Amino acid sequence: MSENNKQKAVLSVTEDIRAKILDGTYPEGMALSQVDIASTYQVSRTPVREALQILAGEELVEIRDTGRATVTTISPESFLEKCELRALIEMKLLELAIPLMGAEDIKKAREINESLKKCAPEEWMPLNYLFHEILYNPANRPLMQNVIKDLHHRHYARLKSFILSHRNTPRSLREHDELIDRCERQDIEGACYALESHIMMSAYALAEQLKSQQLKRRQTSSL
């Protein structure tokens, strides 16, 4: 039997809007009109409204009490706090994982790290997530890993262009290498420290870029 591509409208609409928000096609603050979306996807407003509720639950969309939906904005402060949370949880995962890591885990991490150095820009974000995921898998904490996955895919992903622009700095590459080495040496404290600075260093840089972009946008929009 041939493949069944027929998907529920709610799902495909949700996925597509989500992707467009994440890649910036629908920028911060943009109004998401039910009728526009419905005509865009050639569906009725019913599935569109459900899609917007789903995306609101993911904090990608805000539904005001007037009913109007807009793309949420990312404040530099809340972004920094998300990174702090990310660091906190990832350190815990690493702490739990290191004693349970095998040689093949280390090897796999090194392989992915090598691919990271020469991959295409579009592949960088998922590969980078995979790198972290592999390090944390031995911890066996599915819920915590899900929280991390969400932070990566739903929030970090919105800063893609910034992230890609300084993904392969010498520092960034050195940090990954160092992290693996410390895991191999079972240096839990050192590895956690390396991870925390890896995350927070880029966090501060990204928050700065975010701030200046939002400032710039506010100035141009007031012309």
Added chain:
Amino acid sequence: MSENNKQKAVLSVTEDIRAKILDGTYPEGMALSQVDIASTYQVSRTPVREALQILAGEELVEIRDTGRATVTTISPESFLEKCELRALIEMKLLELAIPLMGAEDIKKAREINESLKKCAPEEWMPLNYLFHEILYNPANRPLMQNVIKDLHHRHYARLKSFILSHRNTPRSLREHDELIDRCERQDIEGACYALESHIMMSAYALAEQLKSQQLKRRQTSSL
């Protein structure tokens, strides 16, 4: 002008179903039929469907790919991991908060702790959350506190009956007192340790109760 009680159907339906799931009126695994809910609240299925999407985003409801919605079940494992996550974040919040606490914060915490000892059962959960909230407020981490609030209100609350049954054991009361004392003495490490064991002790006990209840339910349902 008199009060405007007219609320959107989606909101009131969402709130009511959420409350019923949290207090056990709609137990684990219960099927939530759109038509039944619609007729219960005398509304059409349109707002009901949006409400179910919202609740699915809160992990209180699961929508299978057949479209059927059911109340999610709480596995003892995932509950334990949620507690672990809660402990991790609350320890961080406490660590950040202690150096910034004033005398009035300590005083307030003590007051609430006293109310906790003699409050009515319905008031215990919100008061207990308030106790923790006050300790973490000085940390100034709104996002982390929101995560904690969610864990308390959306997941912990479902174990209300269990929690209430051993809320005021001598150990539990002593733990709160000890926590406040250590905060007052600026003993960050000690306070965090006290907090972690406070959370995890009850976590293990609750997980056990959960396990035996689910076992019992499975046996009775197979009669």
Added chain:
DNA sequence: TAAAACCATAATGGATACATTTTTATGATA
């Protein structure tokens, strides 16, 4: 000129109708 009032337009909230899918019940067959 500025602000308030008003109206026309557009958008959302909810109800209903119909199409499609899933579930349940029934009955035939081995």
Added chain:
DNA sequence: TATCATAAAAATGTATCCATTATGGTTTTA
């Protein structure tokens, strides 16, 4: 009796319709 096929019933998915509310612009008025 068990199993499979099938048909009826029920539930969900989507479209469309109408009522209500919000929005934007215009006119009126102080």
